[in-house]
Amino acid sequence: MKGVDIQAVKRADTQIILSNTYHLMLRPGGKYIEERGGLQKFTGWNGPMLTDSGGFQVFSLGSGDYISELKNRYHAGRSGGQGGIAKVTEEGVICKSYYDGAMFHLTPEYSLELQCQLGADLVVVFDECTPFSNEYNFTKQSTDLCHRWAQRSLTAFQEQRKSHQGLYGIIHGGIFPELRKESALFNNDLDFFGQAVGGSLGQTQMQMEEVVATAMAHASKDRPTHLLGVGKISDIFMGIKYGIDTFDCVHPTRIARHGCALVKRIFNNHATREHLNLKNTVHATNDRPLEDDCGCQTCQNHSRAYLHYLITARENIVINLLTVHNVHFMNRLMQDIRQALQDHTVGDFELMYL
C-alpha cells in the first residue's frame, strides 16, 4: 500500500488488502513473485489478499484517453477507435508498458495465470473496463465480451488455481438495468466463489445507486459481494444498504499524499467534504488530534498543529502519518457498520459520519 509500511497496516486493524495485477505484471512479474513464495510472503503481509484482474489499469493506463474518460466520466467511445494504445480484440487487450514501452497481450488466460502466480486468496475474472457510456449497443457488446472473458477466466482458473484461491465474477451492464440484470443472472449460473459489481457505475451518485440496486436485486445472495473501486464514505453507506460486503479504493491513501485526513462529521467544520486539509493554516495552532476518539497511532501521538508543521516543512513522513490515520479510519468505519447492521442502527452511524 502506498505511503505506509505493512506493519502499520496491520496495527490499523486491516483484514485484507488488494494488489494490482497490472503493475505487478510489468514489474517485478508474476513468475518472480511466485519464486519469492507469493505476494503475501513477498510483501510481509502474510494475511488475506485480493488481486484485481489488471483490467482497470490496462484500460486506464494503457491509453492516455481512458483515464481522463473514467475520471471525467464522459463518453468517448471504445479505446481502439480513439487512437489509444490499448487495442481490444476477442482474444484480449494489446497494450504498452508504461515502464519500458514493451508491447504485451493481456488475455483472460494470462490474467488468471498471473493471479495464480501472485497467489492472492481472492482473484477476479478479466474484464473490459470501458468508460461511462449512455449508448445501449456499446454497453451490450462490452457486457457480452466480458461474459465470454469471464467464462474463459473461470476455465483458466480451474486449471491453475492454488487450493486456497477463490474466483470472483464481475457483474457488468453499465447504467442499463436490463443489462445489469442479465449480467447478474449470467454470473449466478457460473461456479464463482464471490461476485463484484464493476464497470461504469454512471456519472452521478444517483446513477451509481441505481446501478448497485439493480445489480444487487438479481445477484446471488450466497456469495460475498464486492463493489469495485469505490471508497467515499457516502458511497460505502449507500453500498451496504444493498448488501455490498467489501469495497476497494485508493481514495484514503491518495488524499493522505495530498495532506488530507478523513474525519467524522463532528470533527469537521467543512460542510461538503469528508476530509480535512491539513495544509490549511487553521490547523497551525490546533493542539487536538485529527479525531478526539480515534485510536490510531497518529491520533494517539500527534496534534493537527504538528501535522500542519510537517507539511509546511515538507517532511514526507506526514504522508505516512496521514495514511495510517485514513486506513485506520476506513477499518473502523467498516467495524462500526458491521456492528450497526447487527444492531439495526446504521442510520445513527451514518449521521455521525456524514
Added chain:
Amino acid sequence: MKGVDIQAVKRADTQIILSNTYHLMLRPGGKYIEERGGLQKFTGWNGPMLTDSGGFQVFSLGSGDYISELKNRYHAGRSGGQGGIAKVTEEGVICKSYYDGAMFHLTPEYSLELQCQLGADLVVVFDECTPFSNEYNFTKQSTDLCHRWAQRSLTAFQEQRKSHQGLYGIIHGGIFPELRKESALFNNDLDFFGQAVGGSLGQTQMQMEEVVATAMAHASKDRPTHLLGVGKISDIFMGIKYGIDTFDCVHPTRIARHGCALVKRIFNNHATREHLNLKNTVHATNDRPLEDDCGCQTCQNHSRAYLHYLITARENIVINLLTVHNVHFMNRLMQDIRQALQDHTVGDFELMYL
C-alpha cells in the same frame, strides 16, 4: 527525524534524539513550540532530547561556501572574508533565512533563549563553527571567540533555564593540541552539566583521532561527553576508546534516503563500505533480510529482494523501512558497545562490525 515516525523511533529502542535549533528557529519558531508545550510534546516523542545551538547550520547553510568547505574539508578562511551571507561579529552571527530570505541575528543569548523555549533536556552553548584550517592564528581567534560566547551562553542559560535542562560546553581548538588542551581546561572551569568535542576535527580519520585523544586527555572525567556530528561505525569505535559517551549524525537516516542500509561486516561482501546499496541488482533475488540477526521491524518482515523491488518501483516507503533498520542498527551498536565496555570485549565487537 527524517524518514521515520516517532513511534518507529521508539520501537527501535532509541533513548534520546537531537533537534536542530536553527531549522526550528526559522520555522515554526521557538515561541510557537513553547506554546505547544515544548519539543518533546509537540513531536510526540515525550522522551529525552538534546538541541544543538544552531551554530553548525548557521555557518553551513548561511553561506554557500561553508557547507562545501566543511564537507570537502579544505580551508577557505572566515566566512565574512569569503563573501558568504553569514557575517560574524563579537556580538554573534548575521545570516539569511533559507526559508523566506529574512535577515536575522543569532547570538549566544538568542540561541539559549530559543533552546530554553524548545525545552530539550540537554542544550548546548552557541559557537562559531569554522571549516578546517591549518592556520594557528585563525584557529586561536576562533577558539577565543567560542570561549567568550560560551561564557555568555552559560549566563543566558542560568537566567532562563527550565528546571530539567542541563547545558553542554564545547571543546574547540581545531587540529592544534595546545588549543584543544586550553579549551578543555577552559570548559572544566565553567559550571557545565556536560561537554562536547566540536569544531573542525581535521581532514582525515587519523587527525580526528588525534583531536579526540587530545581533547579527552584534558576534559573533565565527571561530565557526560558528546562528539558532535560524528556517526560512522569506525568513528564510533574510535570515539569510545577515548571515553566519548554519545554521538549524533545524519548519516544513518541520510543513507537510508539513498537506498542504503548499515550492516555488520559478516552480512556485507563490500570490502570498504559500512553499508549495502539496495539499488544494486545483486539484491533482487536475495530472500534474506538485511541482517539475519537483526530484530528491527524491517528485518523481521522484509527481504532484501522486497526492498530492492520497492526502490525500482519508486515506492517511497522504502526510505521508511531502511531508516527504521539504520536507526535500530545504531542503537544496537551502542548497546553492544556498552556491554562490551563492561566485559572488556570491545575488540571482538569491533571485528564483528568492521
